[in-house]
Amino acid sequence: MEDPRGEDQQPQLPSPSLWPVGFAVGIVCLLVGLVVSWWVAALGAALALIFGFLWAREVTTGREATPGPPPDGAVPAHEGEGAMPPATPGERFPRNKFLEGATLGLGALIGAIVTLPALGFALMPSFLKQKAHKVDLGPLSDFEENKWQVVTFIRDPAQGEISRRTAFIRNNGLLNGQPSVTVISNRCAHVGCPVQPGGPVFQKQEKTVKTRNGDVNITPVLPAAGFICPCHGGTYDQEGNRIAGPPVRGLDRYEFDIVDGRLVLGNLYSVAKVEGAGKAARIEKAELQGPGQHVDGPESWLYPLQPPH
Amino acid sequence: MATTQTKQSKSRQAVMYPLDWLEERSGLVGGLRYFLFRKVPGDSSWWHTLGSATLTAFLVQLVTGVILAMYYKPDPQNAHASVENITHNLWGGWLVRGMHRWGASVFIILMFMHMGRVFLFGAYKYPRELNWIVGVLILATGLFEGLTGYLLPFDQTAYWATVVAVNINGTAPFVGPWLASVLRGGAEIGPDTLARFYSIHMLLIPGALIGLIGFHLYLVVRLGVSSPPWSKDAAELGPDIEPEPQPPRSGLVQPAPRAAGVRRRPSE
Numbered sequence: 001m002e003d004p005r006g007e008d009q010q011p012q013l014p015s016p017s018l019w020p021v022g023f024a025v026g027i028v029c030l031l032v033g034l035v036v037s038w039w040v041a042a043l044g045a046a047l048a049l050i051f052g053f054l055w056a057r058e059v060t061t062g063r064e065a066t067p068g069p070p071p072d073g074a075v076p077a078h079e080g081e082g083a084m085p086p087a088t089p090g091e092r093f094p095r096n097k098f099l100e101g102a103t104l105g106l107g108a109l110i111g112a113i114v115t116l117p118a119l120g121f122a123l124m125p126s127f128l129k130q131k132a133h134k135v136d137l138g139p140l141s142d143f144e145e146n147k148w149q150v151v152t153f154i155r156d157p158a159q160g161e162i163s164r165r166t167a168f169i170r171n172n173g174l175l176n177g178q179p180s181v182t183v184i185s186n187r188c189a190h191v192g193c194p195v196q197p198g199g200p201v202f203q204k205q206e207k208t209v210k211t212r213n214g215d216v217n218i219t220p221v222l223p224a225a226g227f228i229c230p231c232h233g234g235t236y237d238q239e240g241n242r243i244a245g246p247p248v249r250g251l252d253r254y255e256f257d258i259v260d261g262r263l264v265l266g267n268l269y270s271v272a273k274v275e276g277a278g279k280a281a282r283i284e285k286a287e288l289q290g291p292g293q294h295v296d297g298p299e300s301w302l303y304p305l306q307p308p309h
Numbered sequence: 310m311a312t313t314q315t316k317q318s319k320s321r322q323a324v325m326y327p328l329d330w331l332e333e334r335s336g337l338v339g340g341l342r343y344f345l346f347r348k349v350p351g352d353s354s355w356w357h358t359l360g361s362a363t364l365t366a367f368l369v370q371l372v373t374g375v376i377l378a379m380y381y382k383p384d385p386q387n388a389h390a391s392v393e394n395i396t397h398n399l400w401g402g403w404l405v406r407g408m409h410r411w412g413a414s415v416f417i418i419l420m421f422m423h424m425g426r427v428f429l430f431g432a433y434k435y436p437r438e439l440n441w442i443v444g445v446l447i448l449a450t451g452l453f454e455g456l457t458g459y460l461l462p463f464d465q466t467a468y469w470a471t472v473v474a475v476n477i478n479g480t481a482p483f484v485g486p487w488l489a490s491v492l493r494g495g496a497e498i499g500p501d502t503l504a505r506f507y508s509i510h511m512l513l514i515p516g517a518l519i520g521l522i523g524f525h526l527y528l529v530v531r532l533g534v535s536s537p538p539w540s541k542d543a544a545e546l547g548p549d550i551e552p553e554p555q556p557p558r559s560g561l562v563q564p565a566p567r568a569a570g571v572r573r574r575p576s577e
Contacts, residue, residue, distance in 0.1 A: 123491060130496045159499045162385040192476040193469060231473065290479035290486050302482040309496030 017058055022051030130308045135265040137216050138209035140179060140258060143171035146278070148238075150201060150221045153265070154214040166194060167254055167265070168223065172279035180279035183254040184240045185268055188229040189247040192291040195236065198225025211262075227251065239274040239281055248294050250274060253283070272296045343530075350536040350543065356430070357534060359423040366416040367522065370454075373409040374511060381461065383507035385500050388463035413455055420448050432535040440528040447521045450514050457510035463503060471506070472498060 029044025087093065133155045143149055148170045156163040165185070172180035186194045199222040206219040226237040235244040240251030250273070255266035272284040272295050286295035288309060294300040332338040349357070380399060382391040395402035424444065427433050433441035460471040475498070479489030494501035536543035 125501075126490045126494050127487075155497075156499075160385070162499055163497065191473040191480075193473060231469075290489055291476045292480035293486065303486060304483070305486070307487050307490040307496070309490075 015058075017055060019051050019055035019058060023048055023055055026051055127307050132267045134257075135213050136211040136259075137169075137213075137263040137265060138211050138218075139261055140171065140181075140263045141261070142207070142209060142218060143169060143181070143263065144220075145171050145173045147171070148197070148221045148223055150197065150217075150219045152217045153211075157213055168197065168221070168227065169263075170278070175279040179258050181256050181263060182239070182278070182281070183256050183265060184227070185252040185254060186227075187252060187291060188231065188234050189242065189249045189251060189270075189291050190229065190232055190234045190245070193229050193231035195227040195229045195234065195251065197221045197223035198228045198235075199223045239277050240271060241274050248292060248299070249289075249296075252288065270295045347530060347533070349534045350540060352537060352540045352542060353534055354537065356426045356537070359419060359426050360529070363416065363419040363423050364522065364526075366412055366419050367451075367518065369408060369412045370416055371515065373405050373412065374515070376405055377409055378511055381507075383461070383504050385463065385503055388461065388503060392462045413458060417451060417455060420451055424448065430535065430537055434535075437528070437532055437535065440525060440532065443521055443525045443528065447518065447525060450518050450521065454510060454514050454518070457506040457514065460503065460506045461510065468498070471502075 026044050026046070026048030030041050030048055031044070033039070033041025033044050135153050135155055137151060137153060148168055150166065151169050152164055152166045154161065154163055155165050167186060168182075168184045170182045172182060174180065188195050202220040202222075206217060209216045209218060223238060226235060226243065227240070228235050229245065229247070233245045234242070234247040236247070236251055237243055240253065242248075242250050250271045252268050252270050254268055257264045257266060268288050270286040270289045272286045274284070275282045284296075287306060289295050289303060289306060293303045328338055377395065380391060380395050380402065382388060392406070395406050397403070427441065427444070456471075456474055459474075460467045475489050475492050478492060479485045481488060490496060492502075492505075493499070494505045
């Protein structure tokens with residue numbers, strides 16, 4: 001059959017050839033050799049030259065002979081009967097179904113392989129390696145007995161100033177021969193604003209203690225009216241019990257330890273109730289909850305599982 | 310005279326040739342014409358422009374935000390200093406930051422006004438319910454833009470507002486504490502929180518917003534603009550639709566005819 005486009009209109013396609021592959025290998029060797037070693041480069045250059053020459057020769061020697069006429073009895077593709085019966089409307093061949101399933105399935109698999117690790121990377125670090133921080137606040141003797149101090153400290157030196165936290169600390173003196181200290185977090189149990197002492201802060205008597213956690217600032221304070229939140233008016237007594245306002249529980253406290261006469265803070269914990277005051281206080285301890293979350297009563301059933309902190 | 314005409318036709322050719330080239334290969338010119346010159350009810354009024362105004366406000370946020378990102382540094386040591394630098398030292402920084410800052414409020418206010426218009430005109434009714442739902446999603450993502458953007462200046466207001474916002478999320482039953490941890494990127498607000506909010510604010514949510522707004526506009530173009538409730542034209546059209554007989558549901562492969570059931574004007 002004659003091509004309607006005419007002899008000179010047919011696309012001039014080179015015949016299939018392996019020489020370009022050798023040429024490409026040679027070029028790669030040459031480039032790698034420039035970095036690795038001169039003789040690899042020389043080998044690559046030689047390969048590229050030889051295969052390039054072979055390739056060029058083949059391209060320029062003209063096209064291969066056109067294939068001969070089809071054998072007797074062969075029917076051109078557009079004549080004669082189809083090898084398969086035509087499909088009825090709506091009918092699909094098994095291969096069609098298989099290819100659709102394979103495309104969707106493989107696509108989903110590739111999507112999952114890419115998406116799941118990325119999603120895990122976005123979410124998991126929020127929950128893993130949430131280590132507790134021990135905070136050295138300096139010698140306990142810096143804390144005068146039965147006096148309140150506002151203390152600010154860096155909770156995680158790796159994070160720097162952004163991890164600076166504030167606690168209200170009162171050295172209660174000895175209880176059964178052991179030091180007793182009240183350490184109340186300043187984070188309101190409503191939505192986490194910083195509560196303020198209800199009384200004067202003696203700014204001029206501020207002192208700075210250098211510890212391995214960075215600077216610890218200690219300022220005497222007289223929270224005669226307890227602690228008051230400036231955001232929404234939550235009010236607490238000196239033991240951190242809620243008196244008024246929107247908070248759902250009392251103020252959180254820090255665990256503490258006395259190590260070689262130094263006051264060391266540990267984890268935060270939530271407080272359901274405090275009875276009594278000072279060293280005689282009986283504290284009903286609860287797992288640390290976020291602000292606004294109940295730690296007792298039926299409402300606490302809304303927060304059964306806490307993320308690691 | 311003749312020379313001016315030739316000149317005119319030549320300059321016309323010079324303009325039209327690239328447009329024709331583009332149109333022949335992409336159909337973009339026709340598509341843009343279809344989008345811009347589609348028919349709207351004759352009695353649509355200034356109220357109908359609130360959606361476009363919201364879109365404009367969003368585009369302003371997009372452009373100014375991209376430029377602010379060139380100078381902003383999302384880590385606790387430098388964030389506030391870089392914002393100060395943008396505001397006080399860099400040429401035009403006060404203006405672009407001001408546009409972004411006040412434009413955020415404009416965007417939110419316009420969204421609510423547009424929503425109010427759609428509600429009061431009853432424009433959310435069949436067949437536009439889906440577009441109302443998409444609009445509500447745009448509102449929610451837009452508000453989340455506001456929340457995440459508020460932390461970025463990293464001053465006391467920003468920090469404590471974010472503490473409060475994250476803790477309010479934390480009080481949601483069951484999932485709240487976990488949600489708060491995801492927002493903070495850990496148990497406490499730290500350097501990761503700022504970077505995370507920045508990424509959400511400038512990449513994640515804008516991407517979602519662009520997709521949602523694209524779908525919103527697609528539905529507007531497909532379903533057309535509704536007449537105001539006092540429209541006499543619409544009243545003369547009579548009851549909304551005679552439901553056209555629907556072919557049996559055949560799924561994605563053979564979709565139902567386009568826009569079946571959408572009101573057609575008698576002139577068409």
